[in-house]
Amino acid sequence: MKKIYFPVVGICILLFSILFIPNTSHAEQGEIYEIGEIILNVRSEPSSSGKVIGQLVEGNKVEIFQKKHGWAQTYYAGEEAWIAAHYLIPVSGKSQQAKTDRSNEQVTITASNVNIRSGPGENHPVIASTDSGNTYNIVKTSGDWHNIELTNGNTGWVASWLTNNGTNNNAAGQSKKQTNSVKNTKKANGTLNGYTIVVDPGHGGKDPGAIGLGGIYEKDLISPTAEAVAGQLRSAGANVIMTRSGDYFVTLGKRVAISNSYDTDAFVSLHYNTFPMLSINGTSTYYYSDKDAGLATKVQSAMASTVPLASRGSLQANYKVLRENRAPSILMELGFITNPNDLAHIKTADYQNNVGQAITTGLQNYFSE
Template sequence: MNSIKRSVSVRRDIQAKARKVGEPIPAFRHKGLASLTLAAGIGAAVLAVAPGEAHADNTYTAKVYTDSLNVRSTAGPDTPVVGSLRSGDVVTVTDENLGWLKVENASTSGWVAGYYLKRENGSSASATVNTASTASRSAVTGSIAASSSVSTGAKALVTANSVIIRSGPGKSHDLLGSANRNDAVTVLDQQSGWSRIQTSYGAYGWISTKYLQGGGSATVKAAVQTQKAVNVSTAAAQSPKASTSDIQSGSLQGKLIVLDPGHGGNDPGTIGTTYGLVEQELNLQTAMYVRDYLVSRGARVEMTRTESGQRPSLASRAQLAPSLGADAFVSIHYNSALSASSNGTLVCFYSESKDLGLARAMEAPLKGGTGIRSNGLAFGNFKVIRENSVPAVLLEMGFLSNASDEATISSSDYQKNAAKAIADGLQLYFSN
């Protein structure tokens, strides 16, 4: 019961912050909403509805699940506001464009962020909004023509900038995450224009086959990506574990650390399935606690975002640390999985030579220091660490799809303990 009370308190704090930015207040979804990330940590990827996933041929009714929702003249976050909707309002959805829904009722009509609507049967109405540029959208459209046939058991490359991964073969199935251009996948099954795939980092799901390209280049690319994951995972298994007894011998004095609270703005990340906690807000709150601990120990800290309304691009997040000459980069996330039993923290890294030392140092204090079990290290093919030239890790600080984890996470005590463990990990890293 205390966990539920703490969760309600967190919700109120998040809602109060959201009101300040003048955009829709994050909707706190209840049990049954599909998680938007996979156990492999896909929370770092941006979700988008690609052309061809729209529901233009299929109108339906949906209900608003946020206190105040802007209605805009056209699809996009920076277009003129022509009206507003309130929680409980019922609208007719007539079209969809990259996560924005065209809606109408007796009082207004226009485009809204689809994430804040649910169909009358309780399922989500849309994917998370992606604010990709027109050029990016054209690239996605152009990629369709380049696609070629794929076969079950073969390798394939994703040809679009961002393609939805779903729980089943069709648009009616829940959203699980996304795959990005040039990701190599293994095709496990095919049904009615959909392919069940496994990514190089171990995630499973269904995507539209028209966004896959087979052939020799796909086989080569898949082999390279798979070998990369195997090499890094093997290196991690063979590397010596760090000892928390060495934390005090390290010093953060003068070190420049870049903290990246994942998601933000109209990208909420995953949503807790028991208490409805919103990942992007937890990421920010935890990062703020980490910043305080680091500054108190003499470190200098830069953050990729400091407000819930901000949503920097993945590229800008990856580029910030090297542009500042930072000593380390830490991206903070909370996880989700199809299985409600999945739980624990996870430290993801990409490069054996650049990131493994930092990952090992981060893992040690997280194990036993948060009240949630540690899942150790994992290879993470994420843009914010893959394209980062400084030592970088992506942390998954617990599963919002697990009732026990989410109840623990909802406590500010957990977030402070987690933040201290992250700061300890950084100090341990600089003890070498």
């Protein structure tokens, strides 16, 4: 009798644990988060030594089922996977995931060579392309993306800011009509009359950029600098488009899309630099290809003769906002906010105005050739 009793008890306990004890490691429904890092490794276990089984990119949304020792559990390619929890941004409520039914509306494309994607985001594959002037029926909208009905009966997603019906289609509230009005303005050598310049203040919103001495954020220094630059350019006759006009987050893809949606003559991205060694200082201008090199040289030369910081020259770099931009494009590092001398200048209105003057002069010299 005893030989039967213990196995029976063991089986009963096992059945009870399976049927009545909840499985806490795999919740049926998790919480939605957004990836806040440019590239985030997906690992097989909650450890930095875990095998990398894939990668997620900034803006991707994931469902998290549990957190453990700074790691968050999700699923990747059907398998349990882990990602670093401190790179996750909570998506509050279901409203951000909701897709609004807009089946009675139409949308017109306002830019050339616009990608149509399989889903609402730049991480989804491109399935087709379209051009300015084409009109489509809207099926639904998700965030900044419209799901449109294609001529072959299928549907695809387009960025709303590249249409006449979107949150950022006028590039931070600026009218496309203003850009069109300068197309017929004579572009005179030595002036910026008739030229459209896109000014791109780096970072913003949830992305503070680099952190300098005293905990100062790069984004908080870039905003007044960008305003000073835009003011100088407008005074010289340029039509200025800002990729953002306040403290909010704009993806790299959207910055490029804004530039490509206008008849842009030059794109200037503004940043401040950092380095662990406090002695490193100076300004630099980056370009991607030969079409950008001349612009970088002219602007950096003007910086060297206008601002009181050392010049580190013009350098080649593979930045997305340069690589995917159709216009001549540069990315400027306007000084090191980890260098005491640089930062003392950078924080002043005089320095920011001098940066605006240097960029204006550099552009004038570039367009005069």
